[in-house]
Every structure is written in C-alpha cells, then in structure tokens.
Amino acid sequence: MAEGPEDQDAHDALRFELATRVEMHRRRFLALAAAGTGSIVLAACSNGGGSDGSKGTSSSGATDAATTSTRPPVVPPAQGLETDPFTLGVASGDPLPRSVILWTRLAPDPLNQLGLFGIGDRDVQVLWELASDAGFDHVVASGIEPAAAEFGHSIHVDVEGLDPDTWYHYRFRVGTYASATGRTRTTPKEGATVDRLRLAFVSCQNRRDGEWTAYDHLAEDDLDLVFHLGDYIYEYPGGTGDTKTPLDAEPQTLADYRTVYAGYKLDPKLQKAHQVAPWVVTWDDHEVQNNYAGDVPASALSRQAFERRRKAAYQAFWEHHPVRIAPPAADGSLTVYRSFSFGKLATFLVLDGRQHRTDQPCGDKPTTAAACPALDDPDHTMLGTVQEEWLAKGLAASDTTWTVLAQQTVMKALVIGDTILNVDQWDGYPAARQRLFEAIDRAGLENVMVLTGDIHAAGAADLRMPSAGVKGKIVAHELVGTSISSGGLGKLIGDLDLTSIGIPYSNFVDHGYTRCTVTPERWTAEFVIVDTIAEPTSAAHVDATVDVLAGTPGIKVR
Numbered sequence: 001m002a003e004g005p006e007d008q009d010a011h012d013a014l015r016f017e018l019a020t021r022v023e024m025h026r027r028r029f030l031a032l033a034a035a036g037t038g039s040i041v042l043a044a045c046s047n048g049g050g051s052d053g054s055k056g057t058s059s060s061g062a063t064d065a066a067t068t069s070t071r072p073p074v075v076p077p078a079q080g081l082e083t084d085p086f087t088l089g090v091a092s093g094d095p096l097p098r099s100v101i102l103w104t105r106l107a108p109d110p111l112n113q114l115g116l117f118g119i120g121d122r123d124v125q126v127l128w129e130l131a132s133d134a135g136f137d138h139v140v141a142s143g144i145e146p147a148a149a150e151f152g153h154s155i156h157v158d159v160e161g162l163d164p165d166t167w168y169h170y171r172f173r174v175g176t177y178a179s180a181t182g183r184t185r186t187t188p189k190e191g192a193t194v195d196r197l198r199l200a201f202v203s204c205q206n207r208r209d210g211e212w213t214a215y216d217h218l219a220e221d222d223l224d225l226v227f228h229l230g231d232y233i234y235e236y237p238g239g240t241g242d243t244k245t246p247l248d249a250e251p252q253t254l255a256d257y258r259t260v261y262a263g264y265k266l267d268p269k270l271q272k273a274h275q276v277a278p279w280v281v282t283w284d285d286h287e288v289q290n291n292y293a294g295d296v297p298a299s300a301l302s303r304q305a306f307e308r309r310r311k312a313a314y315q316a317f318w319e320h321h322p323v324r325i326a327p328p329a330a331d332g333s334l335t336v337y338r339s340f341s342f343g344k345l346a347t348f349l350v351l352d353g354r355q356h357r358t359d360q361p362c363g364d365k366p367t368t369a370a371a372c373p374a375l376d377d378p379d380h381t382m383l384g385t386v387q388e389e390w391l392a393k394g395l396a397a398s399d400t401t402w403t404v405l406a407q408q409t410v411m412k413a414l415v416i417g418d419t420i421l422n423v424d425q426w427d428g429y430p431a432a433r434q435r436l437f438e439a440i441d442r443a444g445l446e447n448v449m450v451l452t453g454d455i456h457a458a459g460a461a462d463l464r465m466p467s468a469g470v471k472g473k474i475v476a477h478e479l480v481g482t483s484i485s486s487g488g489l490g491k492l493i494g495d496l497d498l499t500s501i502g503i504p505y506s507n508f509v510d511h512g513y514t515r516c517t518v519t520p521e522r523w524t525a526e527f528v529i530v531d532t533i534a535e536p537t538s539a540a541h542v543d544a545t546v547d548v549l550a551g552t553p554g555i556k557v558r
C-alpha cells in the first residue's frame with residue numbers, strides 16, 4: 001500500500017493509536033450507558049456528547065464536553081488515501097434541540113465502483129469537529145468516527161449535548177485532507193417561543209435534465225431548514241455521450257446505487273446547498289425505481305430481483321443522507337417516517353409514502369371512478385397501517401401553531417372532467433386520504449400545511465374533506481414545489497389553468513424551489529423559479545407568493 005512520507009505516517013499512526021485507545025474506552029462506556037437508558041445509538045456519541053441524551057435545561061452540555069475531554073482527538077493518519085477523499089461534500093440534518101447529524105462519505109474515486117471508489121474495503125478513521133465559529137478556533141465537540149466499508153465509508157455522527165437554537169460549523173479531517181466546512185443548527189427547545197422560521201423545500205433533480213441553478217439561489221437564502229421531498233436521484237441510465245450519469249444501465253446493486261449517488265453528490269451547487277443549513281430528507285420512487293409501490297416493482301422484474309434491488313437502494317439512501325434513522329434492518333427495510341418540532345412554532349411529520357403502500361390501483365394508468373372500483377378498497381394504503389397510526393398519534397399530540405406534513409405525492413384531487421389523472425398520487429388511495437383528513441379533523445388542528453414534491457410542477461391549494469376536491473371543509477393547505485430540474489408535463493402540454501378544480505396557483509413549466517417564512521401569525525410561501533436550467537447559472541425570481549393566516553383556513557394567493 002503506497003503511502004506518503006513513511007516516517008511521518010508511522011509517527012501519526014502511533015499517536016493516533018494511543019488517542020484511539022482512550023476514545024474506544026470512552027465510546028464503549030457511552031454505548032453501555034445509552035443501552036441502559038434504552039436509547040438508540042446511531043453512530044458514535046461525540047466527545048461533546050451528553051451521554052445520557054438528556055433534554056435538560058442547562059446549556060452546558062457542549063462546554064462540559066470541552067472540559068471533560070481535556071485532550072482533543074488528533075487527526076487520524078491518511079492510511080493510504082492518495083487523493084482527497086471528501087469529494088462528495090458534507091451535509092447535516094435532522095436537528096433536535098441538543099443534537100444534529102453530521103454526514104460525509106469518503107470516496108477518493110467516487111465513480112469507480114470496480115476500483116472500490118479508490119478507498120478499498122477497510123474501515124478508515126476520521127476526525128470530525130464542530131465549532132461555534134467558522135475559523136474553528138472554538139471547537140465545542142469533536143471525535144473520531146470510523147467510516148465503515150460496510151456502509152460505503154459513509155459517516156453519520158449524532159453530535160449531542162449542544163445548545164438549543166444555535167448555529168455551528170463542522171468539518172471532517174483525515175491525514176492532511178480536510179472536508180469542506182458546513183453550517184448547521186439545532187432547533188429551539190420544546191415549547192420555546194419562536195419569532196420566525198425560514199425553510200425551503202425541493203424535490204426531483206434528474207441530473208440529466210439540466211443544471212441545478214436553483215441551488216445557487218437557495219444557498220444564498222437565510223434558511224434554517226431545507227426539506228428534500230424525494231427523487232433526490234433518478235435510476236435512469238445515461239445515453240451516449242452523457243457524462244453526468246455514470247451508469248449505462250439502471251442500477252441493480254449496492255455498488256451501482258452508490259455510483260449513482262456519487263454522480264449526483266459531485267454537483268458543486270448541491271454540495272453548497274447542503275453546506276448552508278441542516279436538511280431533512282425523505283424519498284419518493286426514483287430513489288429505487290419509477291412508480292414502484294412497497295414491494296411491488298413497476299417493471300417486469302421478478303419479486304426476488306426487485307427485493308434485492310430495493311434493499312441495495314435503501315441502504316444507499318441511508319448511506320448518502322444525514323438522517324436520524326437506524327441503518328437498514330436485516331430485511332432491508334428502513335424506518336424513514338419521523339417527526340420533530342421547532343419550538344412551539346411548528347411540528348414536522350416527515351412521511352414515507354413509498355415503502356409501505358399497496359400497489360397503485362387499476363394498472364397505474366389514468367382512470368375514472370366508474371372504471372376503477374378498486375379505488376374504494378379500504379385496504380388500499382399509502383402509508384401502511386403502522387405509519388398511519390403513528391401519524392394519527394402525532395397529529396393528536398401536536399400542540400404547536402403549525403403542523404406540517406413533509407411528504408411525496410400530490411394530495412389535492414387532480415381530476416379533470418371525470419378523469420383521475422394520476423393514481424400514483426393520493427387520488428389512487430382515496431380511502432387512506434380520507435382517514436388522514438379525519439385524523440386531522442379529530443385532532444382539532446387548524447393550521448396544517450402539506451408540503452409535496454413529485455409532480456414537477458408548482459401549486460397551492462386548500463385540502464377539503466372529504467375528497468380533496470372543490471367543496472367541503474378545509475382541513476389543510478397543500479404547497480407543491482416544482483422540480484429542481486426534472487422535466488415537467490408543461491413540456492408536453494404547456495401550462496394548465498386549474499383554478500376551476502380548486503387550485504388557484506399552479507406552474508407546470510418552470511423549475512425551482514419553494515421558500516417559506518413561518519411566524520406565529522402567518523405562513524408565507526414564495527415559489528422561486530429560475531430562468532433556465534440549460535446554462536450553469538441563471539437568474540431567479542418569485543413566481544407567486546401564497547399566504548396562510550394562522551387561525552383562518554384558506555390559502556391566499558397574492
């Protein structure tokens with residue numbers, strides 16, 4: 001194994017081994033302590049970690065850590081890494097009042113799966129640092145974390161013991177290599193008063209369809225949170241001369257999906273967008289295969305082949321996102337749905353409308369109610385029984401001003417004449433949608449926002465009981481974000497005016513993202529669109545602004 005100056009490496013290795021022994025001791029202790037309290041140890045606890053994961057009111061967790069860990073861990077040696085392993089950038093996500101997940105994946109040769117991505121099949125130790133300042137003069141937590149070969153040399157650090165409602169800076173180091181620096185934050189304490197929250201949500205970034213110019217603008221916004229609502233990758237293979245898609249067939253194996261993610265993660269605009277704020281990521285279909293449903297493939301793949309493929313795709317999803325969820329279970333499943341709050345301003349319920357759903361009814365084609373009796377089947381489910389129950393409980397427990405569902409497919413009825421356009425959406429699962437609406441109604445929630453991706457079009461609509469059509473009681477408000485780059489219906493049919501079916505704002509042509517400013521009085525959504533995705537950079541402007549006033553149901557398009 002060729003390495004750099006050997007004496008220096010040997011010296012580093014010795015120093016590192018000593019430091020590691022101490023660190024391993026400490027981690028074993030923390031793991032035992034955590035096991036004792038029944039909490040889940042996601043990755044290693046940090047040096048800054050309050051080992052009890054307590055949600056106490058003291059803000060001294062990080063400071064305690066700095067004093068208990070008198071000697072900060074040293075940078076592990078590069079161990080044969082000959083080029084920069086931090087090619088895929090950094091990310092953070094799923095913040096809580098006292099912790100946040102930090103992410104990176106080591107891949108010196110990120111598109112070379114036959115060459116094991118330039119890193120081989122051994123684990124590599126990495127130093128992570130979290131500081132209160134951009135210059136890292138005040139490191140408040142740090143630790144050594146293994147980038148495990150088993151998980152594609154990805155790293156998920158759950159940094160604990162942080163101060164609520166606080167911004168931090170983080171980076172990773174190994175040998176002489178340092179990652180880019182990211183900014184992240186914790187959420188306010190449970191029940192804390194919050195004046196304002198700024199968030200953006202995005203979806204659908206087919207890399208072959210254009211440049212992700214929207215991210216240049218998103219990265220300049222002053223955001224607290226970014227939501228990705230699915231189709232972060234697409235499984236479609238590249239064509240001749242396509243340098244953006246490294247595979248020439250659809251991914252099937254874990255190595256294939258790692259390669260696809262790497263191809264996407266290499267984009268500098270996406271990397272920059274991850275660096276500015278914590279992300280909360282869920283998925284839709286293209287993370288595995290277009291329009292798959294639960295364990296049912298959309299194509300002619302055998303169930304067995306699809307099971308293997310889905311398992312590979314799910315693991316790759318876990319490996320590439322800063323998610324506060326356990327790695328895949330033995331059967332390959334991932335529990336993606338989860339919730340968190342932002343003081344007493346908002347409760348977020350992040351949904352998984354893909355893994356647990358039943359197959360789309362009536363061949364997953366446009367249909368009518370008369371032609372598709374299966375639509376009435378109460379056993380048809382978008383979320384699955386367990387998640388439905390979890391969601392109903394989460395809605396009932398929400399005591400914040402806003403309750404937000406961050407999810408995949410359109411909930412508003414998209415029925416033109418008597419044609420149901422897309423049964424992959426909630427329109428294909430009307431009984432499940434009705435159960436959800438009833439759960440919102442039972443919870444007595446007034447200010448429910450549904451954030452949606454998938455359809456490569458923007459829109460805003462009131463969601464009315466019982467059938468999400470034009471009549472009935474408003475139970476929620478849906479904001480649909482257009483795609484970052486994925487081609488839309490508008491290319492085929494031009495823009496649509498859907499006012500008559502209760503959708504006062506829509507845009508089927510443009511690409512961009514949705515930026516929201518949330519206060520105790522008002523939710524304002526700005527639908528930002530870019531002029532072009534055909535060039536590396538583009539101007540952007542606000543296409544429409546929509547308000548919802550707390551306590552007054554109904555969206556208002558300015």
Ligand code: FE
Nearest residue numbers: 204231454486
């Ligand atoms: Fe999409």
Ligand code: CA
Nearest residue numbers: 231284285454
């Ligand atoms: Ca989709």
